[in-house]
Structures are given as C-alpha cells and as structure tokens.
Amino acid sequence: MTTYQIIDAGESRSFPAGDAFRAAASGSGDIVVYLGEGATAAYRSDASKTAVLVELGTECLGVATDEGRGEEGSNALGFARFRVGDGEPSNLIELVRQPASDPVALEAAKTLFEEAGFEVSVCADFSGRILDRLIRPYYNEALAKLDEGLASASDMDLTVKLGLGYPEGPIELLERTGLHHHHDVTQALFEVYGTKHYAPARRAKVAKQRLEQGS
C-alpha cells in the first residue's frame, strides 16, 4: 500500500473531517497531500517525494506550481473529489496533470486513490476540470428553460431520468445541493472562460442574493 501524509490548509471539500481517507494517512510517506481551500498557497515543492498532491477548487494547479512556456510539470499534481454543492462527495477523483508532469508521480497518485477505492479520471490543468466544465452550462440551461416554461420542473427532471437514465434531474439536483453553490462555481468558470453558457442563470443569482442578504 502507498503511504501518504496529509497537510491541512483549511477545510477540504474532497475529504471532510472524519473521512476514511484521512484515517488511513500517516505522519510521513511517499506522497504528500495538501488539503483544503488554502492548498495551492500552502504548496511547497518537494523533489524527495514520489508525488505532491494539491487539492483544487475551481483554480488551476499552475497557481501552486507556476507555469512557463507550456512546458511546466513536476511531481506535483492537482486533484479534486467531485462533489456538487452540499451533496455527498462522489467516488470520483479528477487528477490534474500539467504538460510535463512526471509519469511516475502520475501513476503513483492514481494508484494511491484507486487503492483508497476511488475511480480516477486524468485531465489537463483547466478550471473546472472535466465535470464542472461540462455540467454547469447544462444546469444554467435547465434553469433558464424552466423560467421560459419549456416544461415544468418535474417533467424536465423526469425526462432526463426516463429518457437518458440519469439518476436525478437537473432541477431537483440543484435544489438538493444548493443553487447558491452552483452560482459560485459557474460564476468562477464564467470569469475564466467568458462564454455566456457559464454565466449564472437567473435562479442561481436569486439564490445567491438571498443568501447574501441573510434570508
């Protein structure tokens, strides 16, 4: 089994307090894992380790490691356990590599997470990685189409469940996990990519504004 050490840098969305992944960590190890919203700032390079893993939010790994000429890469890798808002963390780890990432580090990180029972998808260092980048425009569209009366919320949800086999429809999923969280993620991606599909839908904005005014 791979041994790993955790360095906490704030609250972790991937592995909250009490998560089994924390319990299996040791005081030192072949791999260092930075957890929490301050992980990119706390990151220190360490060539003596097989890999140094940095938990990411919507930001890029390059914020921690720096970048240059599209040739950046080392034993440092980013990751996030996919999770929508207040929903439970999923079983997916998105593992982020740079153009010249060390293949040995990548393999070791994959093994570490797979040994811990996760599925791992590797992706390049882009904000929102794979899933947030794909689902946020879909959620924004669903919210906008609800406003336009394309179908009722329950018919919209039922359509994707029966027609596409999704376990949950977009409206029920967003209401369960917190529309204001969707606002925050899609707003961050909108700032990076600038395309209108990431702009928070009206209903997400309302939810955010209600939270901000304290209601």
Place this chain on the structure above:
Amino acid sequence: MTTIKTVGVCGAGTMGAGIAIVAARAGHRVVLYDTKAETLERASKQTAGFFGKSVERGKLTQKQVDGFLGAYTRTTDINDLAACDLVIEAVFENLAVKRELFGKLNAICPKHTIFASNTSTLSITEIAGGCGREDRVVGMHFCLPAQLMKLVEMSPGLNTSDEIFQTAWAFCEALGQRPVKTKDSPGFVLNYFLVPFNNDVIRMVEAGVAEPADIDRAIKAGLGYKMGPCELLDLIGLDTQVLLCEAFYDVTHDARCAAPPLLKRMVAAGHLGRKSGRGFFQYDKDAMFGG
C-alpha cells in the same frame, strides 16, 4: 380511457417499427405504412422476433401475440390509412417530406383523425402548417428503442387545440407510456440538453482536456449516469450527431449547438461510431475496447 381505436404509423424504420409494436401491444388496430416494401418486410420480421421473445420471457402469451398480429397490417398504399383515428409519422427528419405527408393524409383521413409527429428537431407548428387541420396536430416524440422506452415528449403546436392535445395525451397514457409536456421548441427537453452537452464533450476531447475514456469514467462515477457521453455518441452515430447539430444550429444560432470541427473530421474519416467499428472507441464486433 382513450377514444382512439385504429392507429396508423408512417415510416417503418427504426422508430416507426417500434412505435407500431407499442400501439399493437396496447390492443390497437395498427396500420404500418412505408413507401418501401422491403422496409415493411424488415419491420415485420423484427416485430415477430420481438413478440416471440416476449412470449419466451413470459411477458405475453402466444394467444395475446396472435391477437396483436391479427390486428396489425402493413401497406405501401397510403389510402389504407383512411380508417385511422390517429396517425403517427416517423418518416425522414425533413420538413418538406413531413408536410407533404400530412397534406396527403388530410385528404384521405376522416375529419376526426389526429396527426402526431415523432420529429426530434423540427417544429410541430411548422410541420402542421398548411396541412388543413393544424388544430389536430401534436408532437409525440418517442425515445429509441420505442418498444422499450417509456418516455414520450408531447408538444402542442401554436394552433393545436387543447382538447386534441388532451385526447392524444390520454392515448399516450393508454399505450402504457409516460408522457411529459414540453413546448414546441427545438429538441424539446431531451435533445435540447443532450446535443450541446455532447458537443461540449467533443470539444473537450479536441482541446486535449481529457481522453474519451477519462471523460466517460468521470461522468459515470461522478454523476451516476449509466453511459458515458463518448460511448453514447458512438451509439447514436457521429454522422447523426452532425445532422442534429445542423438542425439545431440553424434554429438556435447557439455556438454550443454548432458541430465541433473534430466531429466533422471524424465523420470525414469514416469514424461514425459503433456502426463503422470505430468512433471515440474501437469496436470489435460487439466487444468494446479502449474504454
């Protein structure tokens, strides 16, 4: 309760053959019409095969199936649709073809007959336009494979009467299907969400963000979808995705709906998905590798 007794199905292709099974299974008289005799022949074999399996699996008795098939006729003569209370068209996805068909049917069918369209991307209002009974035309979008999937997206056109829509809705429920109501808008709900989503996936592959297998794994493990989008695109057919893009972009002018360059290159290279043995993944007969 439905007042519909005899159902006509136009087009005996992938969708029409399945819809005819659904109607027959619900106890309707069915007339399946296609311009091509060989297509009707194929549909006939598929139908016998499907019902045969239902009997094997104990879902239906041979007696029931004999009853269904006894009330099921096939024809290349459009005049044989004259006795239908409702006609569903599942002919080519082409506005002119569908409009011409409804125009002809208007002259053949009695006044009370309802016309339904299984279109995926066209406007129900446009299909109904000029047919002579615009108030009796509804959208009834079945999912592939129709004989197994329960969902039907039902849409009234701008001129559809409420009463007719209700009658068609009751008919749909009596078929044992689950209708949902959507506006007459491009792609209704299902394709409206799916087509641009799949394009985003293709662009993500093209931009080198992640490999198809990694994207599919993420979607399944992270969101609990049964199938990954690349796998699904290979099943739909990449050439079909191009047609969907063209239809959608034409109406919406939404950049997400435009066919991604990689999609066009793959089609040009003959990588059409499962049917050509190669798409985002490679297929050896039915086995899948590279996933």
